[in-house]
Amino acid sequence: MSTVPRTLGELATRFGLELRGDPGRAIRGVATLIDADADQLGFLANPRYRLQLADTRAGAIVLRRADADAWSGACLIADDPYVAFARIAALFEHQPAATPGIHPSAVVAQGATIAAGACIGPLCVVEDGAVVDEGVILGPHCVIGRGCTIGAQSRLVARVTLVQDVTLGKRVLIHPGAVLGADGFGLAFERSASDHGHWIKVPQLGGVRIGDDCEIGANTTIDRGALGDTVLEEDVRLDNQIQIAHNVRIGAHSALAGCAAVAGSATIGRYCLIGGGAGILGHLSLADRVTVTAMSLVTHSIREAGDYSSGTPIQPNRQWRRNAARFKHLDEIARRIDAFEKETKS
Amino acid sequence: MSTVPRTLGELATRFGLELRGDPGRAIRGVATLIDADADQLGFLANPRYRLQLADTRAGAIVLRRADADAWSGACLIADDPYVAFARIAALFEHQPAATPGIHPSAVVAQGATIAAGACIGPLCVVEDGAVVDEGVILGPHCVIGRGCTIGAQSRLVARVTLVQDVTLGKRVLIHPGAVLGADGFGLAFERSASDHGHWIKVPQLGGVRIGDDCEIGANTTIDRGALGDTVLEEDVRLDNQIQIAHNVRIGAHSALAGCAAVAGSATIGRYCLIGGGAGILGHLSLADRVTVTAMSLVTHSIREAGDYSSGTPIQPNRQWRRNAARFKHLDEIARRIDAFEKETKS
Amino acid sequence: MSTVPRTLGELATRFGLELRGDPGRAIRGVATLIDADADQLGFLANPRYRLQLADTRAGAIVLRRADADAWSGACLIADDPYVAFARIAALFEHQPAATPGIHPSAVVAQGATIAAGACIGPLCVVEDGAVVDEGVILGPHCVIGRGCTIGAQSRLVARVTLVQDVTLGKRVLIHPGAVLGADGFGLAFERSASDHGHWIKVPQLGGVRIGDDCEIGANTTIDRGALGDTVLEEDVRLDNQIQIAHNVRIGAHSALAGCAAVAGSATIGRYCLIGGGAGILGHLSLADRVTVTAMSLVTHSIREAGDYSSGTPIQPNRQWRRNAARFKHLDEIARRIDAFEKETKS
Structure with a gap:
């Protein structure tokens, strides 16, 4: 990674942090306390790593005021060192500028609308009626189906498929392998004289709406609604391999960890945190600020904020x-205790 | 969606339903009771939505005879309103006709056999020895490997990969990101003098056979057999992100919800329902009509129909x-109760 | 499959096995005991299939010395029949030779380095700075991002995405749909006056390093590190749909079954076996030779080898x-027992 070096003074000013040390000191990257070199910035957000201050060779550290006295070197003092670190690290992220325009190998339908500044990568397919807004970057191998709209500054890293009637807000980031807008799993069981019954597909006619600033992980799937849409409000964060069924609605600022799954028509509130591999059954509703720990299964609606x-x-x-x-045999065990209690009390 | 409007009379005749109301009334689409407009058809299948009859503005409703008297407007009476609704909704599904032929950007081997009416979408790859039958639609970015056969009227929506020796029946529908025919997870552990042992790959030489009318969800994976094939009988329905290991066999008309996983050589009967995220261990066998609830783990064979x-x-x-x-400490707790009982009885 | 027939004598010599029977007998393939024909080789590794010896029509069988006397036909005697079978089966695997060179439909950046003998399949994308070594085979639709390196003799079957800064060792095998090097799930929660808080993306700046002889299943995802790398040591075997989060480290010769998930910064030892659908929480560490059974959740570090x-x-x-x-109410039940014990003893 060759990125522009920044001085500590520049970082302090830019992010409103208090600087202790030489404002002219050049920082060329970020690292953990253990790995940081003299030209790198480390950070201390989690108190359990405080002992690493003793050994780090970091050129400077982002930390809380309370930790600053334990460190004799240069530092940037932040109310929330992790947030400050995230913002500083973004300066050192090496994202080569995407070339605006449509790669000659892409297949773009005549009826698609591509903003002048958008970048359509190699071997993308953009179908009729799709709209790609200003500043959008489609990496290689993306498929944008009929009636899909991609809001400004969104980025589909590579090999993302928007099947049909998917609307993305602004600054949406989607990682490779994600599939949005595939048919929901809608089946009607038809009894019949000729066999013992069989499945009829229930047409899936709705879409998917993704709010501004959402992030969607690799190989995650979000199905289109049966009737009406599947909805992620703004700033929803989905990790990899998550399954969102048809007509689910997820409130703003909620985050779901890898391999979580939400069944059809479930509603998740705002600021919820769903642990990895957790499941939420269909038609349930979760209040705001509900946390579900990893691999738990939610089998009834949850009306109060809290951890489950x-x-x-x-x-x-x-x-x-x-x-x-x-x-x-737990029920039997409990019955035996009940029986004891009765006996003893009688 | 611009689809042809249908009159209530036409719908009643076509699907053998009893009509109450004006047969000339035009229906332009389908919707839920809550969202339906005066030119849309609603449906009432689940009794718990019966109260919505009071407020709906639907132009007509598909419902059971028992519910018809609670509704003064036009209606279509059906023994199974959900099945009737599924069939009617299909009329309003907007599927633009795929253009038959091979898109110029597709890479089709000379040794592949493509029926005249088949549609090979942009940037597909069809390898030597593959056979694509009449009426098949391959959306963009599909890969059809050597020795694969796709039965008539099947549709691979987009970016589906059939690796090798995969045979699809007729009218099979596969959603984006699905991978059929990848190697099963076959490993032999070789002890050796030079290290503490290492893995040897066991070649996977079988194929995958998918019956007629199966549907396979987005990012679902079905591995080829080690020796012999992995088999889905007809009308099996797989949701998204399901994992089917080598040499599994799934009986006709069974349905598996999202993120379910079936380990190697397991056999699932007919008309089984496997809940989301459920797991079935290898080499087990499930009888017909077994239902496994969400996120349950099946650790032994199940010989009787029922819910588990x-x-x-x-x-x-x-x-x-x-x-x-x-x-x-449950075992210890139980032992203490056993001890009590002995004491008390003595 | 048309592969070259082999004589029993040739197989015995090549793999150091004892032959009983006619060395000139021709074997044209491998099969299970039940399916094997007279020109096929069967195998008996698992004792519970010993009864099948009575009915098999196999031309010869690979088995342990202890089982050889129960079989009157030709056989190859092996210390580990499953390992021997794996090696023999590989001879009968029909892998048509890939044509070296870059398929004309592939999009290869000028700044990419492709070894002369490598094979870049149709519609691949290889970006600037990527390095593809001798004997590598990229099947159709692979994307090799900036700064990725693929070691000699590795094979990416089809539609594999290496996003950025991914390094593969030698002889690595990756199945379709796998995504390596996508951003880890790094978020900082920023409280603010204008709303109740929102997420800030923490830049993911690390890479992925995969050791020699690893195998990675279909639709598996391995995220790049936040700072520092996500690492698989040599001979790690991952099944399908596994999720490996940022900065995980997996020790040599460990194997994870389908749908397992490992959260950020967890460390798994050598020779571990992780069952299907099992989860390992973040920042934990597992000793060498730990086995976790299917769908178990590891919530604390495990310091001793064994099954969990x-x-x-x-x-x-x-x-x-x-x-x-x-x-x-288990806690309450236990408390009631405690109370009993106190009562009874007093």
Whole structure:
């Protein structure tokens, strides 16, 4: 990565941070406290890494005021060092400028509308009626289907598929392999005389609407609505391999970790945090600020903010087997206790 | 969506439904009871939405005879309103006709066989020995590997990969990102003098066979068999992000919800329903009409039809933690009760 | 599959196996004991299939010495029949030779370095600064981003995306749909006066390093590090739809089954076996030779080799519901027992 060096003084001014040390000192990159060199900026956000201050060779550190006295070198003092670090690190991100225009290998339909400054990468397909706004970057191998709209400054990194009737807000970032707007899983079971019944596909006629500033991870899937749309409000953050079924609605500023899955027509509030591999059944609704821990299954609506969990703790298999065997008879165990209590009290 | 309007009389005749109301009334689309306008058809299949009859502005409603008296407007009476609705909705689905022929940007090997009426979309790759039958539509970015056969009227929406030796029946529908025919996960562990052992890849030499009328969701993976084939019988329905390992066999008319996973050589019966995120271990066999609830793990074969579950219920984290901690000692708890009972009885 | 036939004598010599039977007998393929024909080689590795010896029509069988006396036909005796079978089967794998060179439909940047013997398939994209080594095969639709390096003899089957700064060792095999080097899920929550807070993206500046002889399954995702790299040591085997978050490190010879997920900065030792759908929380560390059973969630570091599990057993739903309801009060149940014991003892 060859990026422009920045002085500590420049960083302090730009992000409104207090500087202790030489404002002329040049910083060429960011790193963890353990890996940082003398021309790199480290950061201390999590108190459990405070001991690493003793050994770091970082040229300067972003940290809280409370930690600043434990460090004799140059530092930038921030109320929230992780946020400050994120902003500074972005300066050192090496994103070569995408060349505006349509790569000659891309297949763009005549009926597609591409803004002048947009960048359509190699081997993209843009179908009739698609609209690609100002400043959008489509990396290689993206497919933008009929009736899809991509808001300004959005970036589809590579090989993203928007199937049909997908609307992206501004500054949306989508990682490779994501599929938005595929048919939801809608089936009607038809009993019939000739066989014991079979499935009829229920047409999926809705779309997908993604708000501004959303981020969608690699190989994540978001289905189009059956009737009406599947909706992510603004600033929703989805990690990799998440499954969002038809007609789900996710409130603004919620974040879902990898492999989480939300079944059809479920509604998730604002500022929710859904742990990795967690599942939410269909037609449920979660209030604002609900946190679900990893691999929990939500089987009823949750009306109050707070943390929720299911599952059992990890154990050595030999012990777990004994406990698990007992779980199969837990109701009987509880009944026996009830019986005792009655006996004893009588 | 601009689709041809249909009269209520036409719908009644076409689908064998009883009409109450003006047969000449024009219907231009379908919608939920809440969203339907005067030129749209709503439906009432689930009794819990019956109250919405009071407020809907739908031009007509598909419903059961038992619900018809609660509605004074036009209606189509059906034994199964959801099935009737699915069939009617299909009339209003806007699928622009695919142009038959091979898109000039597609890369089709000389040794591939493409039926005259088939449609090979932009940037597809069709390898030697592949056979694409009459009426097949390959959307953009599909890869059809050696020895693959696609039955008549099948549709691969976009960016579907059939790796090798995959046979699709007729009217198969596959959504973007699906991968069929990748190598199964076959490994032999070789002990050796030079290290503490290492893995040897077991060649995967089988194929994948998909029956007629199957549907396969976005980013779902179905591996080729090790020896012999991985098989989906007819009318199997797979949602998104499902993993089907080598040599699995799934019986006709079974449906698996998103993120379910079936390990190698497992056999699932006919008319089974596997919930989202559920897992089925390798070499097991499930009888016909087995239902597994979401995120359950099947660890032994199931010989009788019925519903099966594992896991624990969602709770506020604070309560869950206390219960989960006790689970680690459940066997000991049960032993203490056994001891009591002995004592008390003696 | 038309592959060259091999004589039993040739196989015995090549793989150092003891032959019983006619060395001139021709073998044209491999199969299971049940399916094998007279010109095919079967194998018996798992003792529970020993009964199949009675009925097999296999021309010869690879088996252990202990099983050889139960079989009157030709056989190859191996210490580890499964390893021997894997090696022999590879001879019968039909992999048509890839044509070296760059397919005319591929888009290769001027600044990419492609070894003379490498094969770049149709519609691949290779970006500036990418390096593709000797004997590498890229199947159709692969995207090799900036700064990626692919070691000699590696094979990307089809539609694999290496986003950026991904380094593959030698003989790495990657199946379709895999995404390596996408951004990790790094977010800082910024409180602000104007709203109730929102997310800031934390730039992901690290890479991905994959050791020699690794195999990576279809639709698996491996994110780039935030700072520093995400690392798979040599001979790590990942099945399909696995999620590896940023800065994870997986030790040599470990294998993860389908749909497993490892959260950020977790460290997995050498020779670990992670079951399908299992999850490992962030920042944890697992010792060497830890086995985690399917769909278990690891919530704390594991310092000792052994087998570990969580979850509850599958049951008929009616019984499960009663037990699960009791789980919600398990702590209370345990307290009641404590109280009894005190009472009884007093």
